[in-house]
Amino acid sequence: MKQRVPSLNGRTLRVELGSGRLADDDTYMEEMRSYLGGTALGLRYLYDEVGPNVKWSDPENRFFLGAGPLNGTAIGGSGTISAVTVGALSNGPVSSQANGYMGAYLKSAGFDGLLLQGAGDGWRYLYIHDGRAELRDASHIVGKDTWETEELIKQELGYSARQVSVFSIGPAGENLVRFAALVGDRGHVAAHNGLGAVLGSKRLKAVAVARGQARPEVKDPRRLREISEELWKRCEKTGFYTWGTSWVYSSAEAAGWLPVRNYTTSVFPEHARFMGDGYRSRHQMTRHPCYACRTHHCHMMRLAEGPYAGYEGEEPEYEQWAAFGSGIGNTDVGGAMVLSNEVDRLGMDCNEMEWVLGWVMECYEKELLSRDDLDGLQMDWGNVEAARQLMRNIANRRGFGDVLA
Helix, strand or coil, X not given: CCCCCCXXXXXXXXXXXXXXXXXXXXXXXXXXXXCCHHHHXXXXXXXXXXXXXXXXXXCCCEEEEECCCCCCCCCCCCCCEEEEEECCCCCCEEEEEECCCHHHHHHHCCCCEEEEECCCCCCEEEEEECCEEEEEECHXXXXXXXXXXXXXXXXXXXXXXXXXXEEECCHHHHCCCCCECEEECCCEEECCCCHHHHHHHHCEEEEEEECCCCCCCCCCHHXXXXXXXXXXXXXXXXXXXXXXXXXXXXXXXXXXXXXXXXXXXXXXXXXXXXXXXXXXXXXXXXXXXXXXXXXXXXXXXECCCCCCCCCEEECCCHHHHHHHCHHHCCCCHHHHHHHHHHHHHHCECHHHHHHHHHHHHHHHHCCCCCCCCCCCCCCCCCCHHHHHHHHHHHHCCCCHHHHHC
């Protein structure tokens, strides 16, 4: 009998999307000390099962979602999940991580990882609960954005907000946009190298994992709690604990590495507006933490002023503030917040989107692209509504958006 490694379940769920077959896989159970964490285990599966000539959209490509030995423990933020596959942008191996709840819930449901292979004939989503799994029809949620998908699946399964973690692809993933992402728990994104496009090619709309009763077996729980407290004491001394990643915005501008207008300059006098202490007091903020996280980092945000007053979404991270603020020459915090949530809901990587929008705006400024080229959009620097529409065109492959996708 194979020996399970403490703090790991020793179970990977193998999902054959073509046949619908679901089975336990314990191939690496005895070797898991050598492959700690979702990234390491996923790369081992990729190395062993995906040949060098397999393309990202090939049914033979694998997509691994994995947890690690600290998921679901007292360590702060231990809900992180890691995704490993052959990516759509580079057609090479990729790993990308997202926080939230999925990693902890996967462990509590009795699994360390999910290995997806093949491609379905129709759209489905994977539902995991109480050590079991099933594939369900997703035809009724095709075309929905990631937030809509999450809410519809929760309603269908009868769960409240914190009972289940849902990660899904939006219209961009369905339409195989090459920088489509995997988005879950309202704003947590495994973003890089087209993970959403890979799932789109497999016709898997979402993964939903219900919180289970299993708990990681920890050798010394008391010592682990002590280490967790030590980490929090260090964290509390940083600006990140209070202000989240927006804390670095002005420092980035001062040091010259803040992206401004497609990197044509590093000067952005309005940088202080995008710092937490510059905008939080002006808007309504509600805490929206990750699993086992105490930081005042993630919030839901309701805009109280400006042209988008009343809009509700998740507080952007630094990378989103940079992308949809300085990166495209936009000085309006509300507009940047709207674009940040739009890119998540459509299911795309904010970094890639920044570079696409910035490039288009620079080309428009230099008259290399015209309104006729851009389906009538006036892509001036900082034009939030034009950027918003172009993002939707890209996600749905409409007009020039199909070229940029």
